[in-house]
Amino acid sequence: MIRKFKLIFPVLIGILLISCNQDPTSVGYDLIKDDATLSFHLFNTDSANVKTNSYTYQRNLQLGISSKLLVGKNDKYEAQALLRYEFSVPDSVITLAQGNNLNISEASIYIKLKYYLGDKSLPFDFTVHRITSYWSTAGFNTDSLDALQYDYRDIAYEKTVDDTSITFKIDPSIVLDWIKYSADSNAAEPNYGILIKPTNNTQRIVGFNAYQLFTDTDLPALTIMYGRNEVTDTLSALPYMDVHAIKGDPVISDNDMVLQGGLFxxxxxxxxxxDLPKNIIVNKAELELYIDELKTIDGVPSSDSIIVKVLADSVEKSYTSDSTITTILSRDGDKFKGDIAWIVQKWVSDTSYTNQGLELYLADEKESLATIWIYGARSVNEGIRPKLKITYLKSR
Structure with missing residues (x-):
């Protein structure tokens, strides 16, 4: 016990409302009577020899809602991206295309890079292929990638890759087909877009912005140059459907928590x-997780935040009614830290809220291919096991 004092209950409530980081439900504030004698206590899972369990598992999630597309490969994983462009062209251009009088002299794609995994000096190369089968972002995964049909001919040329961007040109005849198809679906081969694949000598992974419903910032832009009445004009198009998929086996650990982007x-x-008392008010519950930096592979920007969710069932991995409420652990040197006081308060105060454990995942798991390795509950070194330090108030 650190100290004792006597407070009038309403004053205590005011102090707690200021000091608590998160309080979605205010559970616990009716557990201490007015004018009670209170004391601060510290419950440390290390010193209390609390039984702890941890391991790694996979969720089956969709990459179609990712805000970034990944392309590249390393010694463990390969990322491929699909893009389908939407065309909004003037009627005059459509008329030229339908009359076989549209001359497209050049079609180029500019990609602004937003993510890097691996040394930028390592080789990066790619091929681009015309997709010949239907696909959708809904439910797209590695199996979908294996079933995808595409022309094995590389339709890209004059490729340029630097630290900030990728540019390349594609076969103008394919773009001409896309424009014809946008005007009349019977006039040309369907527009199923392009597939971007890394070559075998590639040793790093890059990422760029994907289509999002409310923004088109820095999307991979397709610029078309065409002739009309001896005058060269340009058209631009942006992707309206895109997805990436990852090939490779996830790292599963029966003890450590291996959080991986792209593989969920x-x-x-x-x-x-x-052993934690029931009739208490939890003031703070700091969760600390230690990183195995030798096994961790991080990208730029780094995966520096972990989301914590409450589980309703530790076997089914189902969520509670509070699943939309999350807590963020932030990286601090060689560990992640965050306050989960509201969760602990529910566990000790709400009889309908059984402690079934926590789910942890990278905040950028859809946009990265990072591997963040967290030491588990049975690590040989007790000092790097997961820790929970709970500060609480209890009446006497």
Whole structure:
């Protein structure tokens, strides 16, 4: 016990409302009577020898809503991206195309890079292919990629890759087909877009902005140069459907929590808090997770935040009614830290809220291919196991 004092309950409430980081439900504030004698206590899962469990598992999520597309490969994984462009062209251009009088002299794509995994000096190369089968972002995964049909001919040329961008030109006849198809679906081969694949000598991964419903900032732009009445004009198009998929086996650990972007590896963490008193007000519950930096592979921007969700069932990995409420752990040197006081308060105060553990995942798991390795509950070194330090108020 740190100190004792006597407070009038309404004053205590005011202090707690200021000091608590998160309080979605205010559970716990009716557990201490007015004018009670209170004391601060510290419950440390390390010193209390609390039973802890942790491991890695996978979620089956969709990459179609990712805000970035990844392309490239390393010694463990390969990322491929699909893009389909939408055309809004003047009627005069459509008339030229339908009359076979549209001359497209050049079609180029400019990609502004937003993500990097691996040394920028390592080789990066790619091929571009015309997709010949239907696909949709809904439910697209590695199996969908394996079933995809495409022309094996590389339709890209004059490729340029630097630290900030990728540019290349594609076969103008294909773009002409796309324009014809946009005007009349019977006039040309369907527009199923392009597939971007890394070559075998590629040793790093890059990322760029994907289509989002409310923004088109820095999307891979297709610029078309065409002739009309001896005058060269330009048209631009942006992708309206895109997705990437990852090939490679996720890292699964029965003890450590290996959080991986792109593969949806998540961590399970459980602390047995049966010895924690029930009628308390949790002021702070700091969760600390230590990083195995030798096994961690991070990108730029770094995966520096972990999302914590409450589980309703530790076997089914189902969520509670508070699943939309999340807590963020931020990286601090060699560990992640964050306050999960509201979760612990629900566990000890709400009889309908059983402690079934926590789910942990990278905040950027859809946009990265990082591997963040967290030491587990059975690590040989006790000092780097997951820790939970709970500060609480209890009446006497």
């Amino acid at each position: 590896n998540r961590g399970f963490l459980y602390f047995d808090l049966a």
